[in-house]
Amino acid sequence: MTTAEQTYDVVVLGAGSTGENVADIAVRGGLSAVLVESELVGGECSYWACMPSKTLLRGSEALAAARAVSGAAAAVTGEQDVAATLARRDGFTSHWDDASQVSWVEGAGIALVRGHGRLAGEKRVVVTRADGSELVLVARHAVAVCTGSRAALPPVDGLPDVQPWTPREATSAKEAPRRLLVLGGGYVGCEMATAWQQLGSAVTLLQHGQQLLPHLEPAAGQAVEASLRALGVDVQLGTGVTAARRDGDEVVLVCDSGDEVRGDEVLVAAGREANSDDIGLDTVGLEPGGYLEVDESLQVPGVPWLYGVGDVNGRQLLTHMGKYQARQAGHAIVTRARGEQVDLADWSPSVATADRLATPSVVFTDPQVGAVGLTSAQAAEQGLPHRVVEYPIGDVAGASVFADGYTGTAIAVVDTEREVLLGVTFIGPGVAELLHSATIAVVGEVPISRLWHAVPSYPTISEVWLRLLETYRG
Ligand SMILES: Cc1cc2nc3c(=O)[nH]c(=O)nc-3n(C[C@H](O)[C@H](O)[C@H](O)COP(=O)(O)OP(=O)(O)OC[C@H]3O[C@@H](n4cnc5c(N)ncnc54)[C@H](O)[C@@H]3O)c2cc1C
Ligand SMILES: NC(=O)c1ccc[n+]([C@@H]2O[C@H](COP(=O)([O-])OP(=O)(O)OC[C@H]3O[C@@H](n4cnc5c(N)ncnc54)[C@H](O)[C@@H]3O)[C@@H](O)[C@H]2O)c1
Numbered sequence: 001m002t003t004a005e006q007t008y009d010v011v012v013l014g015a016g017s018t019g020e021n022v023a024d025i026a027v028r029g030g031l032s033a034v035l036v037e038s039e040l041v042g043g044e045c046s047y048w049a050c051m052p053s054k055t056l057l058r059g060s061e062a063l064a065a066a067r068a069v070s071g072a073a074a075a076v077t078g079e080q081d082v083a084a085t086l087a088r089r090d091g092f093t094s095h096w097d098d099a100s101q102v103s104w105v106e107g108a109g110i111a112l113v114r115g116h117g118r119l120a121g122e123k124r125v126v127v128t129r130a131d132g133s134e135l136v137l138v139a140r141h142a143v144a145v146c147t148g149s150r151a152a153l154p155p156v157d158g159l160p161d162v163q164p165w166t167p168r169e170a171t172s173a174k175e176a177p178r179r180l181l182v183l184g185g186g187y188v189g190c191e192m193a194t195a196w197q198q199l200g201s202a203v204t205l206l207q208h209g210q211q212l213l214p215h216l217e218p219a220a221g222q223a224v225e226a227s228l229r230a231l232g233v234d235v236q237l238g239t240g241v242t243a244a245r246r247d248g249d250e251v252v253l254v255c256d257s258g259d260e261v262r263g264d265e266v267l268v269a270a271g272r273e274a275n276s277d278d279i280g281l282d283t284v285g286l287e288p289g290g291y292l293e294v295d296e297s298l299q300v301p302g303v304p305w306l307y308g309v310g311d312v313n314g315r316q317l318l319t320h321m322g323k324y325q326a327r328q329a330g331h332a333i334v335t336r337a338r339g340e341q342v343d344l345a346d347w348s349p350s351v352a353t354a355d356r357l358a359t360p361s362v363v364f365t366d367p368q369v370g371a372v373g374l375t376s377a378q379a380a381e382q383g384l385p386h387r388v389v390e391y392p393i394g395d396v397a398g399a400s401v402f403a404d405g406y407t408g409t410a411i412a413v414v415d416t417e418r419e420v421l422l423g424v425t426f427i428g429p430g431v432a433e434l435l436h437s438a439t440i441a442v443v444g445e446v447p448i449s450r451l452w453h454a455v456p457s458y459p460t461i462s463e464v465w466l467r468l469l470e471t472y473r474g
Contacts, residue, residue, distance in 0.1 A: 003126075003134045006111075008034045010333060011125050011139040012146055013117045013279060015105070016043020018310030018322035019146035023110045025330025026142075031337055033110050034137055036117035036127050041098040041105060043148055044167075044311075045319040052171035053191055055089040057364050060198035064366055065429065068403035082176065082199050089171075096172070119143065119280035123305050126280070141337040142305050144329060145292060146322075147279055149272035149311035154183070157243040162251045164244070165267040167192070176200040181253055181263035183241055185212040187363055188269035190224050194365045197231045204234040204261050206241060206253070213363060217376065217425045219390075219409050220369040227366050236261075274312045296351040297342055298329035307333065315355045328352045360439045362432045367408060370435035373423030373442040376413050385417045391467040393428045397459040403429055410464045414472055420445045426464075434461055448472065 010026040012019045015037035023033040040047050059080050067073045094100055105112050115129035123139040151166035153159055164183075165173075170192045176199045182189045185207030197203040205212075205228065212221035212228075212235070228235050236255075243254040244266065251266045277289040284303055286292075291314030293301060298313065300306040309329045310322030332342045332350035342350045346357075360372040379386040393399050393408030400406055408428020415422050424438035441451060451469060456462035 003136055005136040005138060006034070007138040007140060008032045008111065009140045009337060010034075010142050010144065011117075011123075011137045012036065012144045013119075013125060014043065014146035014148055014275075014310075014312070015041045015101075015112065016146060016148050016310065016322070017045045017319050018148070018326045019043070019144065020101070020105065020110075021323045021326030022144045022146060022307075022309055022330050022333075023105075024108050025327055026333055027109045029330065029334030029337075031141065031334060035105060035110055035112050036125065036137065037112065037114055038116040040096065040101075041112065042101040046098075046101065047093050047096050048168040048171050050319050051092045052089050053167075053188075053195065054364055055092045056085065056171065056195040056199065057191060059085040059088075060195070061364075061366060065403065068405070068429070070404055080198070085199065086174065093172070113137065116278075118278065119145075119283050119306075121283050139305065142307060142333045144307040144309055144333070145276070145279060145312055146310045146326070147275040147312050149274050149314075149317060151268055152271045152273040153268055154241075154270045156183075156241050156253075159244045159268070162244045162246050162266060164251075165265050167267070167269065169265075170196070170267045170269075177264040178202065179204070179263040179265075181251065181261060181266040182206065182269055183253070183266060184269035184271070185209075185221075185235075185237075186215070186269060186271065187213070187361075189267070190228070190363060190365050192267055192269060193228055193233050194224075194231065197228070197233050202232070202234075203228075204236065204263060206236050206239045206255070206261070208238070208240040210237050212237075213369065215375075216363070216369060216371050217411050217427075219411065220363070220371070220425060220427050223367050223409070223427045224363070224365045224369065231366075272311065272317055274314060276312055296344055296346075296353070297332040298325055298352060299332065304336075315352070316359045318359070318361055321352075321355060321359055324354060325352045354443060358439060358442045360435055362435060364432070367428045368430065368432050369425065369427050370431045370438075371423070371425040372435060372439045373421065374413055375423055375425070376411070379413050379415075379422050384415060384422060386422060387414050387416050387472070388412070389414065389468055389471045391464055391471050393426070393431070393461060393464050396461060396463045396467060398461045398463050399428070401459055402461060410468055412468045412472070414448065418445070419448045421448075421451075428461075430461065434464075437462060437465065 009031035010033040015035040026033040115127040120126040125137040180201040240256040292308030294308040363369040394406040411425040413423040
């Protein structure tokens, strides 16, 4: 049997949000590009991550917002229609059908090949299609690995045998389990515990450290912990799990204290691992498995035609950061294809500096947590001269109009030598939309003296910016 061969300027392995954007930038730069996808075009974000999880949370958030305004609260007389919320989620995932994303790919002038792709030596990718046939794709300039990540199972005896939920099941479930155990109190654990508790499950959240959301400011984890407890979630901190088993229909987790917790399902939300073990890395002299090491232009060191973009490189596991990296890597690929040098200086068009210095993220819990740049702990670890200033957002007039009894916290980490912001965290209802102002200030390294001239409108929650500056000035 002869294997067909096709040549493109750029071959992109994985058509998630990252891969789509690498291919798009390449085509806009005058190159030809092909996407290889083994599942759904659009990847995790569209079908099993961002979009379904946010739609599962949004109904409860909208109700909480109305209940927090006396007068409006009187109109909230019923309960959330869970079936309708799940149906809305199904609509956002297009019922797990990627036809609309495929038509976007076609419209963008990008070729698409369905199947599992593996590197097969320099600039070659072999795609195995569902019918077992193979197609060889040859790249004139670059191969971009954008294969993403999957849920990591922690080493707990018997865990694989209890058929745990991963985030895929937690975001696509057709009904609320009566009792849901959640293993891990990071982004996924906190968001999914919030969502399913409000959709009718009795949730128990087990976190082996003493803090939820451990990579963010401690105040964030504390606020989310308090709200989860108020919703009725059984939050168990400092709880490691040593074994798991099924007992009839029940799943049983054995904690390191010897205590057992029981539920109908268990969601494992204990971090991610790269999809890099079965993509032929060994054929180009690289170790399979693990996050793909890349430089600031997302190029794999020692393999100049190979790029690792998005979750697969482990730099920042966020859709918007994968898409940002895709724009930067795409620019690097196009620049190098033209025979030009790529500028590797911070903040230049082909490097992903924001990964290190200014990554924004929002945890869509109640309260929301929006954070950008360095936390106070990270500033201390890096030995940067800094001061931390905090202000209760509820003391701002706009916040009290927004919701009765608004509580929230704003935290700014200020570089005391350069007098610029290293990082900002907002904790409170509705702060997601406030975050971008902080991102602009951090990326722009806007001096504190100039921020005084960025006057927040009255009465908005943004007025907390002024209060933070006043607190800093003392
Ligand atoms: C529950 C949950 C909620 C989240 N919510 C948010 C959020 O609100 N905001 C946010 O910014 N981020 C969120 N994230 C993170 C976000 O989903 C990821 O950062 C993002 O999906 C990464 O995109 P990617 O394209 O790099 O990888 P992926 O989306 O994983 O895409 C990789 C693609 O490659 C394909 N693939 C893999 N191997 C091969 C192969 N060998 N051949 C062919 N195709 C292959 C896969 O099928 C997949 O389609 C969430 C994650 C989870 C788990
Ligand atoms: N809103 C968003 O932007 C959003 C939402 C969901 C996920 N994400 C992205 O996806 C990534 C993965 O999310 P995640 O929640 O799986 O990972 P995570 O790293 O955020 O959290 C994992 C948590 O599990 C805990 N843990 C690990 N092993 C454990 C064990 N054996 N027992 C108990 N607890 C254990 C860790 O202490 C940590 O708190 C995030 O880092 C984030 O980048 C983003």
